[in-house]
Amino acid sequence: MFWLDTKRVIKSGFINFIRSSLISLSSVLVVTITLSIIASLIFLQAILQFSLSEMEDKVDVTIYFTVGAPEEQILNLKSSLEELPEVASVGYLTSDEAIRDFRLRHTDDYLTLQALEETGKNPLGASLNIRAQEPSQYESIATFLEGDSAVVVETSDIIDGDINYYKNKEIIDKLTSIINSSQQLGFFFTFIFIIISIIITFNTIRLTIYVAREEIEVMRLVGAGNKYIRGPFMVEGVIYGVISSLITIIIFYPITSWFGREMSSFFGMNLSEYYLNNFFQIFIIILLSGVALGTISSFLAVRKYLNK
Amino acid sequence: MINFENISKFYNGDPALDSINLSVSAGEFISIVGQSGAGKTTLIKLILAEEKPTSGSVFFDSVDIHSLKNNAITKMRRRMGVIFQDFRLLPRKTVYENIAFAMETAGKTDEEIETDVPYILDLVDIKSKALLFPHQLSGGEKQRLAIARAIINQPEVIIADEPTGNLDPINTNEVIQILKKINDLGTTVILTTHNPRIIDSLKKRVVSMEKGKIISDNEKGKYKI
Structure with a gap:
């Protein structure tokens, strides 16, 4: 029975996704924008980390004999x-x-x-x-x-003479504080942007489910259980996440290639190489973020109508 | 089968139902009549556990409906078939899928669905529309689809809330004839309406309501509001 229900829920999710093509398209677009923000933040963090470690590398202490x-x-x-x-x-x-x-x-x-x-x-x-x-x-x-x-x-x-640490101390201290503040600021903005993106995505998916609120009501009256009602919407959420993450991964290839070609000297690192070298990790982060965003948003949005 | 015991329901202090006592036996065809605002739909919502009473209890086979948890309410609803004035079909599902969905919720197998859905669609004369969506059907066809969905799982009771409200006289007559047939086969039918012609032609039990109260309850009654 469990497998039969699961099969039906998955099939229903796919059919709903295709039949509500316009709503699905808008949800995919919003999730794609959110994932693009997350991907951009990954690259920004990489550039920041690279620049900071470059700065760190420039600091040393030399003893002359x-x-x-x-x-x-x-x-x-x-x-x-x-x-x-x-x-x-x-x-x-x-x-x-x-x-x-x-x-x-x-x-x-x-x-x-x-x-x-x-x-x-x-x-x-x-x-x-x-x-x-x-x-x-x-x-x-x-x-x-x-x-x-x-x-x-x-x-x-x-x-011969003093160790040059004390001559460099002020610079080293300044650099250390810049590095620490940059990292904290980077994490803070990443966190804020991710929260904003999640709220926007959640509201978009909530709107798509709001459109289906009467459908949910009918399903309840026909005798459908909560899991059976919620399931297809969550499957739709997963589909939004998967398609959006694929689109994001694809559009970031030419973008990072361009940055790699044109901006390597400015950033001090080749974004295209970074993208290709870390492709698997980035893909997994984007995919999991997309699927989690779609599924959790759907779950919470449907719950509102199931608990009425 | 269904008992209302001293049921009252207030919305913002205004009574929609006031001290209702009503008993519906198994196999009965009962019509609840009254003007808009008389409390007919509130009564139906209480049976379906869509609303909770302000005071009193509704029993379905001696179980207090409103003391049930969500899962148990879902199971109880599977023992009822519901028909509404505005049809309440699933817009993203085809005619076939609307019926199949009701069967799936009852845990029917794919084979059972493949056998029963065409049969029931044939019975309500919309077999040729199986692959259409609800918005592609006429009002009469939509209501026949809603009836097919309501009876597919052979429920113990059919609850029809103003099922002919949006239909022309010919379709109205067809829907009432189908409900009578369902009742003849032993299913309890609870019908709400404010159409005097239907009530007078049925010659079944009639409960008349006004301002949230039952003002008459007659076996083989007539419309008299």
């Missing part, structure tokens, strides 16, 4: 730093590599290169470039470097 500092001590410090949980990576630049990079950077600067030649020796020391897991963790790394652990005390003589 005196010329001729023993490599063994530098590598000891490097190993100790790598053991800190806050540290994501430590890059070691030897003094030979430093001079090579310097020359490369100043290929066209004849005067500087000539001055360098005249010194007759390499004036640049080695350096360690430290990246933290989070920008907020640079302070604790700096505290470690100023501490009295054996390895730090051992290398204090070969460190």
Whole structure:
């Protein structure tokens, strides 16, 4: 009996969807707009995340060593730093590599290169470039470097000048606060937009079911159970969701391709590549959102007339 | 079969029904007559549990209808067939599907539906219209469809609320003849109307109402308001 009823409910939902083509079309359009907003927010979040991580990548702490500092001590410090949980990576630049990079950077600067030649020796020391897991963790790394652990005390003589953390501290702090506020603001607007979209969709579907309120009343009087009345409307809701999500997924392909072609340098990331690389996850999010929107809206809208 | 015990129904303080006591036996054909606003439709709505009484009880086979939960009301409605003045057909379903829907709600199989629907459509003479939608039918055809839907599950009682209100005399006569036949086969029929010609031709029990009260109740009565 359950399967027979389920089969009838699904069939009825499909037939109603086709027969109320104009109402179905308007519902699909509204759900598509809502899903497009959700998809746009996914892409905006991706751009925001990408930009923020790009900014994060630009923050680092560098320790410069005196010329001729023993490599063994530098590598000891490097190993100790790598053991800190806050540290994501430590890059070691030897003094030979430093001079090579310097020359490369100043290929066209004849005067500087000539001055360098005249010194007759390499004036640049080695350096360690430290990246933290989070920008907020640079302070604790700096505290470690100023501490009295054996390895730090051992290398204090070969460190040239101060650690550049404090020079960058203001920028790092500002950046950290920008990153945090941007993320919070991003989530807040995403939440608000999603709520607005859901309300609009719910009201549209409620209107379509309002049109059928007398039909629901007749079904009740004929002796149809609540599940049997509600079922086809929920199936219609699922169909709205599935069709709308397919339309959304399809229309976002050329849109992201255009953005990928024309706007990659502006955004700093290729939206088209992001879309294709994350296609499955995006499709599932859009599909589930669409189906949930359609089904829940239908469920709530019909409930009003069933509880009369 | 159906008993109204001291039923009153008030809308915003105005009485639509006032202390009604009425008993309908199984197999009876009872006509409830009265002018608009007399309380006929309210009485029908109380039997269908569309409305709750302000006071009193309505019993269907000794069960208080308004004490039932939703599921039980649904099951009880399956034991009744309803016909309305405005037909109340399902507009998005064809003639065939309107009948099939009523059978589906009663848990009938596809095979039963395929056998019974053409038979009943033939009986009410709209078999050729099976694939049309309600808006493509005439008033008489719509009402015959509504009757077919009401009787398809062989209910114990048929409730017809002004079923001829929107019909011409020929269709009116056809509908009344069908209701009489249904009653002859043993089904209880409750008919509300304000058409004196119907009542006078029926020669069945007549309950007359005025301003929410029963003013007369006669076996083989006549229209006298």
